Amino acid sequence: MNQAPHVTAVILCFLCLSACGQQRHRIEFCAIEAGRFDKESMVIDLEHRRILGSDTSYELKTVELPFAKGFVRPFPFVLPLRPLKDMPTHWEIQGYEFTLSDRTAHESGWVLINGRAMNRQGIPGYMGDSSVLYSPQSGAVALQLSGPRATTDLFFCGTEQVRGESF
Amino acid sequence: MPPRCSALADASTYQPGKSVRTTRATSVTHFFGAVPLTIPEAALDEHNWWIEFPSVSDLESDISSVLPPHNGDDLSKNGADVFGDGATSQNGNFIRAVSQFVGSASGGWNGVGIQMGNSETMRVLSGNQNLDSSDAGIATVLNNHPVIGLNTDVSATFASGGNAARALLHESLHLKYPGFEFTVSSHQWIDTEARRLLKVYGLGDGGCNAVGGLFGTDWFASFPACK
Numbered sequence: 001m002n003q004a005p006h007v008t009a010v011i012l013c014f015l016c017l018s019a020c021g022q023q024r025h026r027i028e029f030c031a032i033e034a035g036r037f038d039k040e041s042m043v044i045d046l047e048h049r050r051i052l053g054s055d056t057s058y059e060l061k062t063v064e065l066p067f068a069k070g071f072v073r074p075f076p077f078v079l080p081l082r083p084l085k086d087m088p089t090h091w092e093i094q095g096y097e098f099t100l101s102d103r104t105a106h107e108s109g110w111v112l113i114n115g116r117a118m119n120r121q122g123i124p125g126y127m128g129d130s131s132v133l134y135s136p137q138s139g140a141v142a143l144q145l146s147g148p149r150a151t152t153d154l155f156f157c158g159t160e161q162v163r164g165e166s167f
Numbered sequence: 168m169p170p171r172c173s174a175l176a177d178a179s180t181y182q183p184g185k186s187v188r189t190t191r192a193t194s195v196t197h198f199f200g201a202v203p204l205t206i207p208e209a210a211l212d213e214h215n216w217w218i219e220f221p222s223v224s225d226l227e228s229d230i231s232s233v234l235p236p237h238n239g240d241d242l243s244k245n246g247a248d249v250f251g252d253g254a255t256s257q258n259g260n261f262i263r264a265v266s267q268f269v270g271s272a273s274g275g276w277n278g279v280g281i282q283m284g285n286s287e288t289m290r291v292l293s294g295n296q297n298l299d300s301s302d303a304g305i306a307t308v309l310n311n312h313p314v315i316g317l318n319t320d321v322s323a324t325f326a327s328g329g330n331a332a333r334a335l336l337h338e339s340l341h342l343k344y345p346g347f348e349f350t351v352s353s354h355q356w357i358d359t360e361a362r363r364l365l366k367v368y369g370l371g372d373g374g375c376n377a378v379g380g381l382f383g384t385d386w387f388a389s390f391p392a393c394k
Contacts, residue, residue, distance in 0.1 A: 042349050050294035053348035056341050057293040057307040074308070074345060125308040127346040145346055156349070 042156060046167065058125045062167060063093050069164040072096045075127040075145055076115025079134060079164040084111055095119060109135045139163045245270030247335075253283030253319035262317060265331040265370075269339075272368035279313045279342060281335070285320050292316045304334045306341035313342045332370040336361035 043052040049060045051074055061073035067087055070078035076096045080087050089100045101112040116129035133142040140162040247266040253259055262281060270276045282292060286302075293305045293316070303324045305316040315338040317324060317331075324334050340347070340357045347353040 045294055048294045052294055053341075054354065055293075055302055055305045055338070056345070056348045057305060058345070059308055059310070124311055124313050125342065125345045 044162075058127075061094075063096075064167075065091065065093060067091075068098075069167045071167065072115070072117075073123065074125045075130050076117065077130055077132065077140075077143070078115060079113070079132070079140060079162065079166070080136070081164040084109075084136065092118070109137060111135070136163075139166075242267040242271050245275055247276040247315075248280045249283060250280060251282040251284045251316075252288060253285070253317070254281075256283075256319070258319055258325045259283055261325055261328075262331060262335075265328050266335060268328070268368070268370055269332050269335050272370065273336070273339070273364070279315060279339065281315045281317060283317045283319055286318055289316050289318045304338045306338040308342075315339065315342070329365060329370055332368070333361050333365050336364050 044060070045052055049062065051058045051060060058074040060071040062071045063069070063078060065078075065081075067082045068078045068080050068091070070076075072078070072094055076098065078093075078096075078098055084100075087100055091098050095118050097116055097118050099114045101114075111134055113132045113134055114130070115132075117123060117126060120126055128145040131144040131146075132140045134140045143156040145156075245267050246263055247270060249259055249263045249266065254262075262283060266276070266281060282288070284292070289302065289305055292307060292309075292314070294307075303318050303321040305318075307314050307316060315335060317334060319325075324331050337358055340360055344353075344357065347357050
C-alpha cells in the first residue's frame, strides 16, 4: 500500500496547524496604500502585546469594556464583543473616543468604527486616528490610519480573523 | 590651528595629525575619524591614554556645518542616554559622541534613549521580531519611553560618525513619524530625510548605501543598515 498520500496529508496538516497556531497570536495587516509592491506588513503580535513594523516595535495599550475589546495605542483599535444591534454608537475610554457608523448600516452587516485620541499631545509613538471596516461575519477587513504628521493616510487590508475576541 | 570646538577639545594639547598623551583627566576628547568623542571619567583608567587627532582638514570638513552654530556650547548636554550591554564598549562611547552632535543639531533628544546590544538583544527589544542580521537599528516605545536600539553586531554603523548619525536620525524619524515604516515609499522617505539631515547638520556626506536594495536601488533595502 502506498503510504505517500497519507504522509503528505499528515505533513500538510502539521503545516496548517503550525500556521494556524501562529495566526492565533500574530495578526498581519498589509499596507495597500500605493500598490502591491509598496507594502510592508504591520503585525499585531498579541502574545507579546506589540505592533511590529520592519524596524519598529510599539507597545499595545489594551482596553476592555463590557461590549468591546482591543487597544488604544499606538492607534485606537477596539472591536465589538456583542452583536452590532446591541452596541452603543459612541463610547469613550482612557482619553479615546469611538463612534460606530449609522445604525441603519447594521442591516448590511458592515459598520465603520472610528477611533480618535481626544488629545494627541504627549502620546509617544501615536500613529494616528483610525477607521475600521468591520462586520461580525468577516471581522476587521480594512484599516485606515490618519497620522497626525502623516503626509498621506495609511490603508491596510485586514484579516477575517480579527474580532473583539481576538484580544 | 586648533579646532574651534574649544568646549570639547583641549586646544593647548592639540597638534594636527599627532598623538597626544594625557596623564590625568576627568574627561577627555578623543577624535575617531574626524568626529570628536568626549570620554566620561568612568571610561578612563588610571593609566595614560594615547589620543589620535585627525588633520584639521578632516575635522573641519566633517563638522564645519554643525559646530559654528554651536560655537562655545557644551555639546555634551545634548547627548542621549546610552545604555545596554554595548554601551560600555568603545562603540558605546562612539555613539555617545555622535548623539551629542545629532542632539545639538536636531534640537535635543527629548527623552529618547539609545539602547545598545547585539542581535539577540535587538530581537528581544523589538518584541521577538525576526530581524535580519543586517538590521542596524530599531525604534521602539517601552513603558511610554521612546528608545532607539542599535545593533552592535552591525559593524558598519560604527565605521564612521556619518553612518552612526544616519542610523540615529533614521530611527529618530520613525519615532517622530510613527507609521511611516508600513509602506516602502514612506520608509524610503524616512531614510532619504535622514540622509538629507545628515548633510544639513554637517555630520557626513549622506551616509552609506542601504543593504539589499533591488537592482542597486533602495527598494526592498534593509534600513538603516550600511553596506
